[in-house]
Amino acid sequence: MDQEKVTVTLTAAAPAARLFAVLADPTTHAAIDGTGWVQEAVDRAPLTEVGQVFRVDMYHANHPDGAYQVANKVQVLDPPYAIGWLPGQEKEDGHLEFGGWTWRYDLASLAPSETEVTLTYDWSAVPQFIREYIQFPPFGPEHLTNSLHHLAELASRP
Structure with a gap:
Protein backbone atom coordinates (compact mmCIF):
# COMPACT_ATOMS: atom_id res chain seq x y z
CA MET A 1 0.00 0.00 0.00
CA ASP A 2 1.39 3.39 -0.90
CA GLN A 3 0.03 6.63 0.48
CA GLU A 4 -2.78 7.06 -2.04
CA LYS A 5 -3.69 3.61 -3.34
CA VAL A 6 -3.98 -0.01 -2.29
CA THR A 7 -3.19 -2.77 -4.78
CA VAL A 8 -3.56 -6.53 -4.31
CA THR A 9 -2.93 -9.35 -6.77
CA LEU A 10 -4.21 -12.92 -6.91
CA THR A 11 -3.85 -15.75 -9.41
CA ALA A 12 -7.30 -17.09 -10.29
CA ALA A 13 -8.02 -20.51 -11.79
CA ALA A 14 -10.23 -19.06 -14.51
CA PRO A 15 -9.79 -17.57 -17.97
CA ALA A 16 -9.46 -13.78 -18.19
CA ALA A 17 -12.61 -13.54 -20.34
CA ARG A 18 -14.68 -15.32 -17.68
CA LEU A 19 -13.32 -13.09 -14.89
CA PHE A 20 -13.99 -10.01 -17.01
CA ALA A 21 -17.56 -11.14 -17.69
CA VAL A 22 -18.20 -11.47 -13.95
CA LEU A 23 -16.77 -7.98 -13.31
CA ALA A 24 -18.80 -6.47 -16.18
CA ASP A 25 -22.03 -7.79 -14.62
CA PRO A 26 -23.25 -5.34 -11.94
CA THR A 27 -25.49 -8.06 -10.46
CA THR A 28 -22.36 -9.90 -9.23
CA HIS A 29 -20.80 -6.95 -7.42
CA ALA A 30 -22.47 -7.66 -4.07
CA ALA A 31 -21.07 -11.21 -4.16
CA ILE A 32 -17.60 -9.94 -5.15
CA ASP A 33 -17.42 -7.16 -2.55
CA GLY A 34 -14.97 -7.85 0.26
CA THR A 35 -16.40 -5.23 2.64
CA GLY A 36 -20.02 -6.36 2.72
CA TRP A 37 -21.15 -2.80 1.88
CA VAL A 38 -22.41 -3.48 -1.67
CA GLN A 39 -26.01 -4.69 -1.46
CA GLU A 40 -27.76 -4.97 -4.82
CA ALA A 41 -27.40 -3.69 -8.36
CA VAL A 42 -29.98 -1.08 -9.29
CA ASP A 43 -28.79 -0.96 -12.91
CA ARG A 44 -28.45 -4.56 -14.04
CA ALA A 45 -27.26 -4.19 -17.65
CA PRO A 46 -23.74 -5.48 -18.40
CA LEU A 47 -21.00 -2.86 -18.57
CA THR A 48 -20.24 -2.31 -22.24
CA GLU A 49 -18.74 1.18 -22.68
CA VAL A 50 -16.68 3.88 -21.07
CA GLY A 51 -18.97 6.54 -19.62
CA GLN A 52 -21.73 4.07 -18.74
CA VAL A 53 -23.21 4.66 -15.28
CA PHE A 54 -24.38 1.82 -13.08
CA ARG A 55 -25.93 2.24 -9.66
CA VAL A 56 -25.71 -0.08 -6.69
CA ASP A 57 -27.41 0.00 -3.32
CA MET A 58 -25.00 0.16 -0.39
CA TYR A 59 -25.10 -0.15 3.37
CA HIS A 60 -22.48 1.02 5.84
CA ALA A 61 -23.25 1.46 9.54
CA ASN A 62 -20.96 4.52 9.74
CA HIS A 63 -22.51 6.26 6.72
CA PRO A 64 -24.77 9.17 7.75
CA ASP A 65 -27.73 7.51 6.00
CA GLY A 66 -26.80 3.87 6.69
CA ALA A 67 -28.34 2.71 3.41
CA TYR A 68 -27.41 4.76 0.36
CA GLN A 69 -26.84 4.44 -3.37
CA VAL A 70 -23.63 4.81 -5.37
CA ALA A 71 -23.56 5.81 -9.04
CA ASN A 72 -20.45 4.35 -10.68
CA LYS A 73 -19.12 5.75 -13.96
CA VAL A 74 -17.10 3.32 -16.09
CA LEU A 107 -6.30 -9.09 -15.81
CA ALA A 108 -3.28 -10.87 -17.30
CA SER A 109 -3.62 -14.37 -18.76
CA LEU A 110 -0.97 -16.76 -17.45
CA ALA A 111 -2.43 -19.88 -19.10
CA PRO A 112 -5.78 -20.72 -20.77
CA SER A 113 -7.46 -21.20 -17.37
CA GLU A 114 -5.20 -19.12 -15.14
CA THR A 115 -5.26 -15.33 -14.78
CA GLU A 116 -3.40 -12.86 -12.62
CA VAL A 117 -5.92 -10.33 -11.32
CA THR A 118 -4.80 -7.03 -9.81
CA LEU A 119 -7.30 -4.88 -7.94
CA THR A 120 -6.42 -1.25 -7.24
CA TYR A 121 -8.32 1.18 -5.04
CA ASP A 122 -6.91 4.66 -5.77
CA TRP A 123 -7.84 7.81 -3.87
CA SER A 124 -5.08 10.10 -5.22
CA ALA A 125 -7.63 12.41 -6.91
CA VAL A 126 -9.79 12.93 -3.80
CA PRO A 127 -9.98 16.64 -2.98
CA GLN A 128 -8.90 17.87 0.45
CA PHE A 129 -12.41 18.88 1.54
CA ILE A 130 -13.56 15.24 1.21
CA ARG A 131 -10.45 13.94 3.00
CA GLU A 132 -11.46 16.07 5.98
CA TYR A 133 -14.48 13.87 6.68
CA ILE A 134 -13.62 10.51 5.06
CA GLN A 135 -10.54 8.53 6.09
CA PHE A 136 -8.74 6.85 3.18
CA PRO A 137 -8.70 4.02 2.67
CA PRO A 138 -11.97 3.38 4.52
CA PHE A 139 -11.03 -0.32 4.94
CA GLY A 140 -7.94 -2.49 5.25
CA PRO A 141 -6.20 -4.23 2.34
CA GLU A 142 -7.69 -7.56 3.43
CA HIS A 143 -11.02 -6.38 2.00
CA LEU A 144 -9.46 -6.17 -1.47
CA THR A 145 -7.93 -9.62 -1.02
CA ASN A 146 -11.37 -10.94 0.01
CA SER A 147 -12.88 -9.38 -3.12
CA LEU A 148 -10.38 -11.14 -5.36
CA HIS A 149 -11.07 -14.47 -3.68
CA HIS A 150 -14.82 -13.94 -4.17
CA LEU A 151 -14.26 -13.00 -7.82
CA ALA A 152 -12.12 -16.08 -8.45
CA GLU A 153 -14.77 -18.29 -6.84
CA LEU A 154 -17.59 -16.81 -8.91
CA ALA A 155 -15.59 -17.09 -12.14
CA SER A 156 -14.67 -20.74 -11.51
CA ARG A 157 -18.33 -21.83 -11.25
CA PRO A 158 -19.71 -23.63 -14.30
Whole structure:
Protein backbone atom coordinates (compact mmCIF):
# COMPACT_ATOMS: atom_id res chain seq x y z
CA MET A 1 0.00 0.00 0.00
CA ASP A 2 1.39 3.39 -0.90
CA GLN A 3 0.03 6.63 0.48
CA GLU A 4 -2.78 7.06 -2.04
CA LYS A 5 -3.69 3.61 -3.34
CA VAL A 6 -3.98 -0.01 -2.29
CA THR A 7 -3.19 -2.77 -4.78
CA VAL A 8 -3.56 -6.53 -4.31
CA THR A 9 -2.93 -9.35 -6.77
CA LEU A 10 -4.21 -12.92 -6.91
CA THR A 11 -3.85 -15.75 -9.41
CA ALA A 12 -7.30 -17.09 -10.29
CA ALA A 13 -8.02 -20.51 -11.79
CA ALA A 14 -10.23 -19.06 -14.51
CA PRO A 15 -9.79 -17.57 -17.97
CA ALA A 16 -9.46 -13.78 -18.19
CA ALA A 17 -12.61 -13.54 -20.34
CA ARG A 18 -14.68 -15.32 -17.68
CA LEU A 19 -13.32 -13.09 -14.89
CA PHE A 20 -13.99 -10.01 -17.01
CA ALA A 21 -17.56 -11.14 -17.69
CA VAL A 22 -18.20 -11.47 -13.95
CA LEU A 23 -16.77 -7.98 -13.31
CA ALA A 24 -18.80 -6.47 -16.18
CA ASP A 25 -22.03 -7.79 -14.62
CA PRO A 26 -23.25 -5.34 -11.94
CA THR A 27 -25.49 -8.06 -10.46
CA THR A 28 -22.36 -9.90 -9.23
CA HIS A 29 -20.80 -6.95 -7.42
CA ALA A 30 -22.47 -7.66 -4.07
CA ALA A 31 -21.07 -11.21 -4.16
CA ILE A 32 -17.60 -9.94 -5.15
CA ASP A 33 -17.42 -7.16 -2.55
CA GLY A 34 -14.97 -7.85 0.26
CA THR A 35 -16.40 -5.23 2.64
CA GLY A 36 -20.02 -6.36 2.72
CA TRP A 37 -21.15 -2.80 1.88
CA VAL A 38 -22.41 -3.48 -1.67
CA GLN A 39 -26.01 -4.69 -1.46
CA GLU A 40 -27.76 -4.97 -4.82
CA ALA A 41 -27.40 -3.69 -8.36
CA VAL A 42 -29.98 -1.08 -9.29
CA ASP A 43 -28.79 -0.96 -12.91
CA ARG A 44 -28.45 -4.56 -14.04
CA ALA A 45 -27.26 -4.19 -17.65
CA PRO A 46 -23.74 -5.48 -18.40
CA LEU A 47 -21.00 -2.86 -18.57
CA THR A 48 -20.24 -2.31 -22.24
CA GLU A 49 -18.74 1.18 -22.68
CA VAL A 50 -16.68 3.88 -21.07
CA GLY A 51 -18.97 6.54 -19.62
CA GLN A 52 -21.73 4.07 -18.74
CA VAL A 53 -23.21 4.66 -15.28
CA PHE A 54 -24.38 1.82 -13.08
CA ARG A 55 -25.93 2.24 -9.66
CA VAL A 56 -25.71 -0.08 -6.69
CA ASP A 57 -27.41 0.00 -3.32
CA MET A 58 -25.00 0.16 -0.39
CA TYR A 59 -25.10 -0.15 3.37
CA HIS A 60 -22.48 1.02 5.84
CA ALA A 61 -23.25 1.46 9.54
CA ASN A 62 -20.96 4.52 9.74
CA HIS A 63 -22.51 6.26 6.72
CA PRO A 64 -24.77 9.17 7.75
CA ASP A 65 -27.73 7.51 6.00
CA GLY A 66 -26.80 3.87 6.69
CA ALA A 67 -28.34 2.71 3.41
CA TYR A 68 -27.41 4.76 0.36
CA GLN A 69 -26.84 4.44 -3.37
CA VAL A 70 -23.63 4.81 -5.37
CA ALA A 71 -23.56 5.81 -9.04
CA ASN A 72 -20.45 4.35 -10.68
CA LYS A 73 -19.12 5.75 -13.96
CA VAL A 74 -17.10 3.32 -16.09
CA GLN A 75 -13.67 4.83 -16.79
CA VAL A 76 -11.79 1.84 -18.19
CA LEU A 77 -13.26 -0.93 -20.34
CA ASP A 78 -10.75 -3.03 -22.26
CA PRO A 79 -12.11 -6.61 -22.46
CA PRO A 80 -10.73 -8.93 -21.17
CA TYR A 81 -7.78 -6.96 -19.77
CA ALA A 82 -9.05 -4.07 -17.65
CA ILE A 83 -12.20 -2.59 -16.16
CA GLY A 84 -12.58 0.28 -13.72
CA TRP A 85 -15.04 2.84 -12.41
CA LEU A 86 -15.35 6.06 -10.48
CA PRO A 87 -17.92 5.92 -7.64
CA GLY A 88 -20.13 8.90 -6.97
CA GLN A 89 -23.60 9.99 -6.03
CA GLU A 90 -26.59 11.17 -7.98
CA LYS A 91 -27.97 14.44 -6.64
CA GLU A 92 -31.69 15.22 -6.45
CA ASP A 93 -31.44 17.17 -9.73
CA GLY A 94 -29.96 14.11 -11.48
CA HIS A 95 -26.43 15.56 -11.59
CA LEU A 96 -23.67 13.06 -10.82
CA GLU A 97 -20.96 14.07 -8.36
CA PHE A 98 -17.80 12.02 -7.90
CA GLY A 99 -15.43 11.92 -4.92
CA GLY A 100 -12.22 11.12 -6.79
CA TRP A 101 -11.57 7.50 -5.76
CA THR A 102 -11.50 4.67 -8.30
CA TRP A 103 -11.71 0.89 -8.49
CA ARG A 104 -9.74 -0.88 -11.22
CA TYR A 105 -9.20 -4.54 -12.10
CA ASP A 106 -6.34 -5.56 -14.41
CA LEU A 107 -6.30 -9.09 -15.81
CA ALA A 108 -3.28 -10.87 -17.30
CA SER A 109 -3.62 -14.37 -18.76
CA LEU A 110 -0.97 -16.76 -17.45
CA ALA A 111 -2.43 -19.88 -19.10
CA PRO A 112 -5.78 -20.72 -20.77
CA SER A 113 -7.46 -21.20 -17.37
CA GLU A 114 -5.20 -19.12 -15.14
CA THR A 115 -5.26 -15.33 -14.78
CA GLU A 116 -3.40 -12.86 -12.62
CA VAL A 117 -5.92 -10.33 -11.32
CA THR A 118 -4.80 -7.03 -9.81
CA LEU A 119 -7.30 -4.88 -7.94
CA THR A 120 -6.42 -1.25 -7.24
CA TYR A 121 -8.32 1.18 -5.04
CA ASP A 122 -6.91 4.66 -5.77
CA TRP A 123 -7.84 7.81 -3.87
CA SER A 124 -5.08 10.10 -5.22
CA ALA A 125 -7.63 12.41 -6.91
CA VAL A 126 -9.79 12.93 -3.80
CA PRO A 127 -9.98 16.64 -2.98
CA GLN A 128 -8.90 17.87 0.45
CA PHE A 129 -12.41 18.88 1.54
CA ILE A 130 -13.56 15.24 1.21
CA ARG A 131 -10.45 13.94 3.00
CA GLU A 132 -11.46 16.07 5.98
CA TYR A 133 -14.48 13.87 6.68
CA ILE A 134 -13.62 10.51 5.06
CA GLN A 135 -10.54 8.53 6.09
CA PHE A 136 -8.74 6.85 3.18
CA PRO A 137 -8.70 4.02 2.67
CA PRO A 138 -11.97 3.38 4.52
CA PHE A 139 -11.03 -0.32 4.94
CA GLY A 140 -7.94 -2.49 5.25
CA PRO A 141 -6.20 -4.23 2.34
CA GLU A 142 -7.69 -7.56 3.43
CA HIS A 143 -11.02 -6.38 2.00
CA LEU A 144 -9.46 -6.17 -1.47
CA THR A 145 -7.93 -9.62 -1.02
CA ASN A 146 -11.37 -10.94 0.01
CA SER A 147 -12.88 -9.38 -3.12
CA LEU A 148 -10.38 -11.14 -5.36
CA HIS A 149 -11.07 -14.47 -3.68
CA HIS A 150 -14.82 -13.94 -4.17
CA LEU A 151 -14.26 -13.00 -7.82
CA ALA A 152 -12.12 -16.08 -8.45
CA GLU A 153 -14.77 -18.29 -6.84
CA LEU A 154 -17.59 -16.81 -8.91
CA ALA A 155 -15.59 -17.09 -12.14
CA SER A 156 -14.67 -20.74 -11.51
CA ARG A 157 -18.33 -21.83 -11.25
CA PRO A 158 -19.71 -23.63 -14.30
